[in-house]
Amino acid sequence: MERSTRQRTALRAVIDAAGRPLSPQEVLEAAQLEVPALSLATVYRNIKALLDAGEISAVSLPGNSPRYESARHEHHHHFQCTQCMRVFDVHACPGDLSGLAPAGFQVERHELTLYGRCSDCATPKKASGKSKAPAGRRAPT
Numbered sequence: 702m703e704r705s706t707r708q709r710t711a712l713r714a715v716i717d718a719a720g721r722p723l724s725p726q727e728v729l730e731a732a733q734l735e736v737p738a739l740s741l742a743t744v745y746r747n748i749k750a751l752l753d754a755g756e757i758s759a760v761s762l763p764g765n766s767p768r769y770e771s772a773r774h775e776h777h778h779h780f781q782c783t784q785c786m787r788v789f790d791v792h793a794c795p796g797d798l799s800g801l802a803p804a805g806f807q808v809e810r811h812e813l814t815l816y817g818r819c820s821d822c823a824t825p826k827k828a829s830g831k832s833k834a835p836a837g838r839r840a841p842t
Contacts, residue, residue, distance in 0.1 A: 709747045711735040713756060722760040722768035722779065722788045760788065762814055778812065782819035791815060 715731040716723060723731070729744045748769055751757040758774070759767040762781060768788055778791040791813075799808040817823075 706747075708732070708736055708739055708743055709750065711739070712744060712747045713751060716751075716757055716769055717771050717773075719770070721790055722770040724766065724768050728769065762788065778814065780815040780817070780819070782822055783816055784818050784822035787819060789819060 711732040712728055714735070715728055719727075719731070725741060725744050725748060728748070729739060729741050732744070733739050748757070752759060752769075755772055757769045758772045760770055760779060761767050762779065765781075765786075770790070774790070775792075776794060778794060780789045780791050781787070782789075795813070797808075798811050802808050
């Protein structure tokens with residue numbers, strides 16, 4: 702068993718606290734608040750060690766590099782924002798999907814990913830200090 706290092710402890714804490722799957726770059730940026738000299742190579746090395754130890758799980762989405770989350774999660778699914786590309790946990794499940802499989806097939810497990818805009822990206826941003834007049838009214842001059 703490998704020894705726990707300050708870097709690994711920081712990475713584990715970041716992943717556990719995130720509440721959503723993180724990319725290695727997101728892990729790096731958050732962990733650097735605790736360990737400023739942390740490098741991306743160190744993040745990858747420690748992610749591998751945490752995966753091997755069963756402390757974190759990889760989340761693989763089509764067309765994306767893996768993201769990582771705590772292995773303590775129960776069965777759940779994911780939502781990927783198509784604007785900011787962040788991935789979020791969905792703690793709900795449609796249940797038994799075996800009825801969707803072709804006749805004679807046996808479903809052993811399933812993964813479900815929803816795509817759309819997260820609450821940050823779906824909320825319209827306010828204009829920078831300029832107010833628009835309501836429709837049909839002229840702005841004061």
